[in-house]
Amino acid sequence: MxxxxxxxxxxxxxxxxxxxxxxxxxxxxxxxxxxxxxxxxxxxxxxxxxxxxxxxxxxxxxxxxxxxxxxxxHGDLGKSYFTNQPVKDAITQKLPINLSIAAVALAMTVLGALFLGVLGALWPGGAVDRTVTGLSSLFIAIPGFWLAMLLVLQLAVYRRLLPALGYVGISSSPWQWLRHLLIPGFAISATASTALAVQLKGSLIDALGRDYVLTARAKGLATRTIVFKHALRNAAIPVITLLGLRAGALLVGSVVVEQIFSISGLGSMLINSANVADINPLMGIVLVVTLVVTLTNAAVDIAYGYLNPKLRV
Amino acid sequence: MQATNAAHPRELKGRQMQFRRKTSGVVFVALLALLGLVGTAGASAAPKKATHAKKKAHKKTTKKKATAKKTTAKAKPVSRVINSPTGSTTQSGRPRPANVDPDGTLSVGYAAGASTLDPAARASTGYAAFMYPLYDRLTTIDDNLNVQPMLATGWRFPDRSTMEMTLRTDVTFEDGTKFDAAAVKANIERSKTLPGSGLASQLSGISSVEVVRPDLVRFHLSAGGTELPSIFSSLAGMMISPTVIASKVSLDNGTHGGGSGPYTVASFVPADKVTYKQSKTVLDGKYWDKGAGLLKQMSWQFVATSLQRINAVRSGDLDMAQVTGTDATTAEKYIKDGTVQGFALAVPLTGVALQFRQTRPPFDNVQFRTAMQYAIDKNLFAQGAYQGGCDPDNIFWTPAHWSFSKTADSMYRFDHDKAQQMIKSSGIFNPSFTLGYATIYAPQAQAIQGILGDYGINVKLEQYPSGDTRFREGQMDAIYSAISSVGVDPSGYVKNYYIGSSGLGLYNDADGSVTKALAQASDPTTSQATAKGLYDTIYTKLAAQAVQVDLCHTHQAWIHEGKVANIRDLGFTFNGIPDSRYLYVKK
Structure with missing residues (x-):
């Protein structure tokens, strides 16, 4: 290992x-x-x-x-030509914003996928299963930025339930932090969540048909134990692969969402730097994003090894 | 200006008559000055024009101005009054309104973010909106495009190589340093010599600065001069404490306490948001302009698109926002139907135009360039590409400006048949060119592509990033671009786009006649009437080479949900880079 x-x-x-x-x-x-x-x-x-x-x-x-x-x-990423701010400071200031967006989106993705995937697998062919498949097709077809704008209009402009733009740090107000991230998080996670749910549902249906599940049922184990303790672990490998790929997309996706919600994170910094060829911040962000994506991929590979010892080669 | 919230999309057009009356007054004062009947420079004329009520309100200020008058009376009579103060209500030094909420806060959404709060370092003119609350300037400009005093009380040109400026004596910087002529000298020298200074070119005509007295500074000029009062109203005229300058601390984040403005920086995130709090002088009741700095806290935030800004005001996430581009029409509609409050206007110092590089085919053919002047139905273009949110024009300066040229304005009008005939007679077979455009102008560039396509011209579109200097370096055929002027003096505009090495250099001044006329028009000893004649000649010659097709002046709207008072007193709306120092929230 x-x-x-x-x-x-x-x-x-x-x-x-x-x-x-x-x-x-x-x-x-x-x-x-x-x-x-x-x-x-x-x-x-x-x-x-x-x-x-x-x-x-x-x-x-x-x-x-x-x-x-x-x-x-040597850890010196230089200064921005335009703001004169050290790149390391700027990234330190903005990375938590992107990590917050990605974390909320990831949590929504995983929880949504688990909820819909497990329900679909328990009643295959039923109303929930069809709903999951339908939603998945719908959210894959709808661009995230369009969904975000629609949600802003409905939930922020017309009903004033959630903010239309901006970001509040978790240290300032955890409640406001969450309120500001609900629409962005949902907009990013909608596609990933439903796509993962379909994947999870397929894997879980396959796992639930295996002999060890039949044995578990014969032993009288509760459905919750069978699903969450035995079947889900075996069904998780293809889902983790997809989640690994999506995790990188969540960070990159937050770049687009930043623009829609006027959040000043790494995405805005990247676009501003690219527009005026401000090389140091641009390189700093590329370095951070590459690091996050490669680390995520490495973590996925390591998780394979953990879940399936045959893959530890 | 009245503090009303009624929609008024064409307000500047409506002010033309008022402006003409004021201009006549200025010319009359100038004549008196020439005759020696008025002993001092423009500023001294202002109190005479003020109403009795204003005189009472500004008794202290007027007294100081009178002192300034005495101190400059020994100098030679002014040679030319340049945009002299007119006693406009938008001038600085106002009384505090009675209905101010002392706990009022304001969040504003804006179309740009500032990378730095140092006026000289790498600063773009657009950043000025973020710096106006922090730094007082030597001058300001009112909505009638007249230069007005701010930290200066008056100015004059005793001869063509000297400008003298009298200064306020009641101003203190946030760090406790007094504002005086030595502070002006320190600031101008810094802006001229700071490595990477974005102001060095604007101030290149000043050869040295001399401190005559604490309240009198003398600028020795090597060239031009007429543009100085105007450019001192923006970044180049922002004053920073000489103590802070001498300490060599970074001024980028604005927390150095070196401004004398009504606000200081509470927090700054580059390219995103500035939060201001009232300055110490305002809190102590010692700020010289009692009508400014009335908000407990104010924040200016970059919000990328106008639609986002409209939505944020409607959802209550922002108190006020700027709306530009095609969305200005949407904002105007919302103002009219009462969804939001605010006002809209056609921005007189911001237009859009097609610019041609006459060294590159097919624009090396004057017949073809002239055909372009006739080819576009600007009314149709403004309706289609801007949903009516752009007022068609023929030249950049509107009739509201003193240098407006009727001759140049009437040279070209849309004529489809004439354009077609001229393209044919230009001898160019299957004309084709590349049109560069910035991302935000994609729909408008496509509209131009369609319009010129009807004449059989193949327009290839190429999107370029900001800072792309290929057109400037002569490596691109044409661009669709915003055009603007840094100040209200037309010499800067002509240099920026047509002649000289510091601009686009669109015009081929082979016989040097435009350069010569511009030098004469920029000479402070030239009367404004003569300068107007010279600009008429200059604009006509520029139009004859047909290197730019002026299309229209874009609209801009300022919207809010009813919380903001004094929004119509938002200064500098004529170039879309406002000064928010007079905004407040009503009790």
């Missing part, structure tokens, strides 16, 4: 290197002239050239990337 963990973690290094260099090179290809933006609305070519020189933008790409990497491995 330790070997598996070490192997997975080691694989993260080349992935991070490839992703960081590709991103750096792509930003370099962008037509945005960061020096012109920084020099102001009425800058002369001489002013722009001066700013370029100050930022070392005339150095070759490998030199600039090498400089960034050397600083990054």
């Amino acid at each position: 330790l070997k598996l963990i070490a192997k997975r973690l080691l694989w993260m290094l080349p992935i991070m290197l490839v992703v960081s260099f590709s991103t750096y090179a792509l930003v370099d290809l962008s037509p945005t002239n960061v020096a012109a933006v920084l020099a102001g609305d009425q800058a002369t070519p001489a002013n722009i050239a001066r700013v370029r020189a100050e930022l070392h933008l005339d150095d070759p790409l490998p030199v600039r990337y090498g400089r960034w990497l050397a600083h990054a491995v």
